[in-house]
Structures are given as C-alpha cells and as structure tokens.
Amino acid sequence: MAIQTAAGSSPNLALSNAITTRYTCAYQEGADVRRVYDQLCMTVGAPQFDLETRRGMGSTYTFNFLGSMAPSTETISEVTDVTPQVLRDATATITPTSRFGALKWSELVDLEVYTDYVAQRARVLGENHMEVVDNLAKNVAIDGKLVVRAAARTSIDAGSSGHRWLPSKMWEAYTRLQTMRCPPVIINGQSRWMAIAHPDVYHDLLNAANEINSIALYQDKEILFNGEVGQYANLKIIVSPWAKVFYAAGAANTTACATTISAAANALSTSLTAASAAGTNEAKFMMVGTIETSTTYYDNNETFVNGLYGGSSSTTVTLVGQGENGGLRFDHASGATLSNADNVYPVIYGSPYSLVKVYANETGEYGEFVGPKYDGILNQFQEAGWKYYGGVGLIAENKILRGEYSSSVQAT
Numbered sequence: 001m002a003i004q005t006a007a008g009s010s011p012n013l014a015l016s017n018a019i020t021t022r023y024t025c026a027y028q029e030g031a032d033v034r035r036v037y038d039q040l041c042m043t044v045g046a047p048q049f050d051l052e053t054r055r056g057m058g059s060t061y062t063f064n065f066l067g068s069m070a071p072s073t074e075t076i077s078e079v080t081d082v083t084p085q086v087l088r089d090a091t092a093t094i095t096p097t098s099r100f101g102a103l104k105w106s107e108l109v110d111l112e113v114y115t116d117y118v119a120q121r122a123r124v125l126g127e128n129h130m131e132v133v134d135n136l137a138k139n140v141a142i143d144g145k146l147v148v149r150a151a152a153r154t155s156i157d158a159g160s161s162g163h164r165w166l167p168s169k170m171w172e173a174y175t176r177l178q179t180m181r182c183p184p185v186i187i188n189g190q191s192r193w194m195a196i197a198h199p200d201v202y203h204d205l206l207n208a209a210n211e212i213n214s215i216a217l218y219q220d221k222e223i224l225f226n227g228e229v230g231q232y233a234n235l236k237i238i239v240s241p242w243a244k245v246f247y248a249a250g251a252a253n254t255t256a257c258a259t260t261i262s263a264a265a266n267a268l269s270t271s272l273t274a275a276s277a278a279g280t281n282e283a284k285f286m287m288v289g290t291i292e293t294s295t296t297y298y299d300n301n302e303t304f305v306n307g308l309y310g311g312s313s314s315t316t317v318t319l320v321g322q323g324e325n326g327g328l329r330f331d332h333a334s335g336a337t338l339s340n341a342d343n344v345y346p347v348i349y350g351s352p353y354s355l356v357k358v359y360a361n362e363t364g365e366y367g368e369f370v371g372p373k374y375d376g377i378l379n380q381f382q383e384a385g386w387k388y389y390g391g392v393g394l395i396a397e398n399k400i401l402r403g404e405y406s407s408s409v410q411a412t
Contacts, residue, residue: 026119027369027386030126036196036240037137040350040400041357041392043365061358061391063092094358094393099136099367101128102385104375110382118372121384129367129386134242136392137355139297141196141348142244145397148176149404154293156250158342158410165201165347165405166208170233173349173403180398183353184234195235196348198243200407205237207408235349243345247287247301250342250406257340261288262315264334270319270327274338277313278306285410286317286340288332300330303343342410350400359390 044063069085076082103121110117149156150163157163177184177193184191197205231237252258257278265272265288272288289301307318317338323329359365371384394400 024122024369026122027126027129028366030123030128031130031366032126034240034242035130035134036238036242037141037244037348037355038134038357039194039196039238040141040348040352041137041355042353042395044356044358059095061094061096063094063356063393063395064089090396092356092393092395094356094391096358096360096389096391097136098387098389099129099132100385100387101125101132102383104381104383107380107382118382118384121372122369125369125384125386126366129388131242133367133388133390135299136390137357138244139299140355140392140394141350141400142297142346142402143295144394144400144402146176146180146401147404148172148401153246153249153344153404154251156342156344156404156406158250158406158408160406161208161408163406164204164208164408165197165345165403166204167232169403169405170195170205170235173347173401174233174235176401177349180401182349182399182401183351185351185353191234192231193235193349193351194238196238196240196243198245198345198407199239199241200245200343200409201345201347201405202237202239204405204408244348245301245303246292246344246346246404247289247303248291248337248339248341249293249344253340253342257286257338259338261332261334261336261338265328265332265336267329267331268323268325268327270321270325271307272317272319272328272332272338274315274317277315278308278317278338278340284340285343286319286338287343288328288336288338289330291337291339291341300332302329304328306340342406345405345407347403347405348400349403354395354400355392356395357390357392359388363387363389365390 069087074082103125105117105121148169150160151157173195174193182193184193186192259274259276259278261272262275263273278286284306285303286306287301287303290298292298292301302322304319304321307320308314319328320326321328357365362368367386367388369384369386372382373384375381375383
C-alpha cells in the first residue's frame, strides 16, 4: 500500500514536494512496526470518499453477510412444489472516524542539532499513526460480548493459579471458537485461529505447560521460535508487549495501595506525588490512569515499578516506567488513580476474519503524511503530521472471544 503524501506551503513548492517524498519512507517504516490487533481485520478501501464530488460514505458503513440455510428433512413431493428458503442478511455496521498526529518545531532546533531530526520525526509520526489506528482495532476486539474468565474482572487474582493462562485455558478457548463457529484461517489445509497475549501471561503458559515443552524438545522443535510458542491447541500465539492490559482492574493486593496523584505528572517524569503514602512492600508494580472495570477504555493508562518497593512509605514516588528515558510515557492529570491492584490480561482469540477495517482511499490505509511545511511570518517554524479517515467494526459477536486472566509475575 503506497503512502499518501501532501506537501505544505513552502518558499519552494518543488523542494517541499521532494522533502516530503524523501521522508515518506521513514514514515512508512514507523507505520509498519508492531501492528498487533490490526491482524484481526479484513481491510476494505472505501471509494465512497470522493473529494471531487464531495460524495462521502455517510455516518455509517454497512457490510452485508448472507445467513445460513436450515437443514431440511422433507422429501420431494410428486404433486406439489418444494418450499424454497429465504436467506436473511446479516450486517456489520462501522462508524468511520478521523484521527491525526502532528508535530511543530522551531527553525533553531534544526540549526543546532546535527542528527537527522526531520527523518526521525517522520518515523515517530509513522509509529504514532500505527499505534492510534491499532488502538481502534484493539478497543473493538476487547469489547466483544463473548468472554471467558474464572471470576468477575474485579476478582481476578494474581495469586490464584486457576485464574492464569494455562494450557487448559487454551483448549477451552479453542473449543468455544469451534462451537461458536468463529471462522478460522486455513494454513496447510488445517484450521487455525490467533491468540494475542501479553508477555506476562505468556510467562505462565510456558512455565506451567510441561506438555508444550515436551513436544518442543522431543517431537517438534519448531514449536519454539525465538522464545515464542508458534502454535498450540490450533492457536497461533502472538505475544506482544503492546497487547492490551486492564491495569489494576483485578483483585486488591493483600496490602492495598489505592490512592490518586495530587499533582499533574508529565510524560518522561521519573517521579510523581501521591495523595497518600505509596511506598509499601506490596506496591512494586503500580498503575496510573483510570481503572478499566467496564467497557470504557483509556489508551494512556500505564504501569511502572515503584522505586520505594521495600522501603519506607512516602508520598513522593520515584519510578521506572516505559517512557524513552525510563520515566512515564504519558501525561497524567492531578487526581488520576494510583493503584497496586492486580492486572487483568485480556487474551484475544480470533482470525483475520473477525474484524472489518474500512478506510478512505484518499488518505489510504497508512494515512496521509503531510509536510514538512513552514509557518510563521519568517518561516521560523516547521510542521509535519498525518491524517486518517476510517474505522473498525466487529463483524458479529461470535467472531471473536476474549479470555481474561491474571499473571504470576505480579505475585512475585
């Protein structure tokens, strides 16, 4: 899929177009990395987005699917005609939306640095597009009504082995996928589905699955590849640190730390201020954000390791997080929840026929890269960004299954 590009206003339009084309490759490199839930999508371009005639797809986009015929037990009559069946249409409706990402910087920055900042910005914009669009698929995938779990989400416990992702849970999921007739992908003549999981639950699967390790060691060594299980129970296992986690949505810790932050914390911060002491022995892993106990999701929730683990209680929490400098990855407003309750890990079971993704041909599947362009009376600023029009929808509730599990990683 070619990347759509658009150059902005520039003192030299031809030069601006050349610069845009030059950095499109860096943008595409970023847009291609670590797509996770996008793998569950059938992708459809939408020519209805017609910019010349201003004819759009409207507020919704509907896909039709034929229903099944009922099996007949009647014989053919010799005196009356047979009664034909009427197929009923099944539909899936997608509500298209728009998404964007943009950067602005001063001319002085480019004059002072000696690295390829413009190319790196293009790559970062591509990564941002990938994450934003993949989040559209993720939030649809984790919102299905077909769910299997050992207890209510708020009661899922890291200390309970029965709540973890074990081989028996995979066989249970495989059985349900078959029973609900979730469409598989056919690989070498065999039906296969996908299981998208976080490394924390994968840890439990490998450490508890003696049968998997035995098969890998003595029968099929290809089942282990770069530390990943290739497939089990007819499920292709996809392990990614970008897989969804419901942070602190499970059971409360034995010594609970449930508070809020009393001052805003910015991205890359290596500390934050808690409303009450948060330095208990049971607060090694913590979350900051909004706990997802229902069907409202927050893409800027994150986890970190509390630097006060094992130390004295304090309202100043030093941390090691997932940001580029080891700090926080996102901004968090004052009042955001701070908790050490157990995480809940959704494992998504499905196939490339579980979701439908529709996008406008004018911006393309990878969005439209715009810029770099100049701004300001003296052209002392530059800007670049991307834009995207499209959406993701679930074909039917029986096309995807969500399992919710705990991880022993939090119990150590």
